Amino acid sequence: MNEPDIRLAVIKALRKIAPEANLDQIPSDENLREALDIDSFDFLNLLIGLHEELNVEIPESDYGKLRTLADLVSYLSDRLK
Amino acid sequence: MPSLGADMEEGTLIEWSVKPGDRVKRGDIIGVVRTEKADIEVEVYHDGVVDQLLAKAGETLPVGAVIAVIREEGEAVQATPSVPAPIPPTARLRVSPLARRMAQELGVDLGHVQGTGPQAEITKDDVERAAAALKKAPAEKPAAPDVRTGMRRAIAAAMARSNREIPHYYLETKIDLQRTLKFLEAENQKRSVKDRLLSVVVLIKAVAQALHDVPELNAYWVDDQLQLKEAVHIGFAISLRQGGLVVPAILDADRKSLDELMQALRDLITRARSGRLRSSEITDATVTITNLGDLGVETVHGVIYPPQVALVGFGRIIESPWAENGMLGIRPVVSATLAGDHRATDGHRGAQFLTALNQHLQEPEKL
Numbered sequence: 001m002n003e004p005d006i007r008l009a010v011i012k013a014l015r016k017i018a019p020e021a022n023l024d025q026i027p028s029d030e031n032l033r034e035a036l037d038i039d040s041f042d043f044l045n046l047l048i049g050l051h052e053e054l055n056v057e058i059p060e061s062d063y064g065k066l067r068t069l070a071d072l073v074s075y076l077s078d079r080l081k
Numbered sequence: 082m083p084s085l086g087a088d089m090e091e092g093t094l095i096e097w098s099v100k101p102g103d104r105v106k107r108g109d110i111i112g113v114v115r116t117e118k119a120d121i122e123v124e125v126y127h128d129g130v131v132d133q134l135l136a137k138a139g140e141t142l143p144v145g146a147v148i149a150v151i152r153e154e155g156e157a158v159q160a161t162p163s164v165p166a167p168i169p170p171t172a173r174l175r176v177s178p179l180a181r182r183m184a185q186e187l188g189v190d191l192g193h194v195q196g197t198g199p200q201a202e203i204t205k206d207d208v209e210r211a212a213a214a215l216k217k218a219p220a221e222k223p224a225a226p227d228v229r230t231g232m233r234r235a236i237a238a239a240m241a242r243s244n245r246e247i248p249h250y251y252l253e254t255k256i257d258l259q260r261t262l263k264f265l266e267a268e269n270q271k272r273s274v275k276d277r278l279l280s281v282v283v284l285i286k287a288v289a290q291a292l293h294d295v296p297e298l299n300a301y302w303v304d305d306q307l308q309l310k311e312a313v314h315i316g317f318a319i320s321l322r323q324g325g326l327v328v329p330a331i332l333d334a335d336r337k338s339l340d341e342l343m344q345a346l347r348d349l350i351t352r353a354r355s356g357r358l359r360s361s362e363i364t365d366a367t368v369t370i371t372n373l374g375d376l377g378v379e380t381v382h383g384v385i386y387p388p389q390v391a392l393v394g395f396g397r398i399i400e401s402p403w404a405e406n407g408m409l410g411i412r413p414v415v416s417a418t419l420a421g422d423h424r425a426t427d428g429h430r431g432a433q434f435l436t437a438l439n440q441h442l443q444e445p446e447k448l
Contacts, residue, residue, distance in 0.1 A: 018322070020182070020322060033375075037322070039375040039376075040281070040375050041350050044274070044277060044279060047274050048274055048275045051273075051274045057273065059270070060266060060269050060270075060277070
């Protein structure tokens with residue numbers, strides 16, 4: 001899976017937890033928790049959505065690496081290689 | 082019309098989900114009532130047979146009005162109780178939850194929208210028309226934010242009552258969460274992502290256990306008397322994405338395992354955010370927890386929801402210097418606060434509660 005496809009999958013998972021947000025306009029380097037008002041419950045749901053979409057289990061120890069859209073896309077690209 | 086919170090004065094019947102002659106049992110949903118905060122599924126509290134449905138869909142009635150008659154099996158059919166006249170639609174701004182969300186998104190001031198729904202309720206179509214009109218003729222100055230939404234009014238009423246009636250006292254303690262988080266980390270390593278536990282679940286369970294140690298905080302203050310509550314129903318403050326918050330209860334939190342609590346919390350948050358809460362969840366909380374740690378807040382000084390007598394607040398978990406047994410280290414530390422009703426308890430019992438909370442969090446494997 002290439003990076004644009006992964007980005008689409010992330011946007012799809014984000015849309016489920018922040019349906020009111022204009023996700024196409026979120027800068028790749030913006031902190032997602034702050035930009036979308038995501039709490040820890042939403043974040044867990046995001047990870048569940050990504051697991052369902054991409055079949056990737058993200059360990060708790062990696063949560064800190066996943067602050068922005070760019071972080072997520074890059075992390076998932078590495079895991080899906 | 083059931084009272085679905087200390088702030089509720091009236092409600093609008095949206096629909097019945099039963100009909101006369103239907104058998105119902107305790108816990109069944111019999112209809113949906115719209116409050117200023119949300120649409121709530123109304124449960125029945127006794128087994129029986131639906132005798133009469135007195136309120137009609139779209140009617141707004143004061144709290145306490147008889148909206149239906151449910152008789153026990155074998156009981157004689159009752160005479161029709163009188164129903165108060167519906168409240169005139171001009172008294173308050175009526176807005177459907179969807180229309181309210183749309184108005185916020187589209188920047189429409191609901192105070193200037195003419196409602197065309199039942200009892201002049203402002204509907205989605207009304208908001209769309211107003212938004213289109215705004216586009217055609219932009220206002221000379223930006224529209225003032227809509228501060229009259231039902232949600233804010235309801236919160237304002239409850240909080241004003243609390244501040245007016247309850248002499249609050251506040252206590253705070255710092256709790257070392259190293260053992261708790263290590264326990265959680267080990268538990269979550271064994272689990273798939275969809276079964277993982279959030280740290281707040283452990284905090285909720287520890288509060289529930291500590292309330293067994295200091296039961297005076299799991300209580301109501303009614304008619305100048307403290308009424309202890311046997312069941313521990315923990316109200317959990319949930320912020321809504323469209324603004325405002327609701328505080329539904331996790332029922333019997335003390336009797337649930339951590340996995341059951343996580344499941345209950347997930348279910349509650351999902352339904353709160355999609356407007357599908359049940360009446361017992363809105364009315365039955367015996368104590369409230371508010372957790373603002375996700376937002377970076379260090380310490381929470383909350384306002385008690387009457388008739389409850391306590392609110393427990395948690396802030397962000399912060400790595401802090403921590404001295405123990407003469408050794409200085411870095412530990413994950415959370416600030417736990419208790420807002421107590423001084424009519425019901427004093428600082429001494431409040432302090433014992435926070436001590437008990439700390440002790441339970443030091444033995445997470447027993448939770």
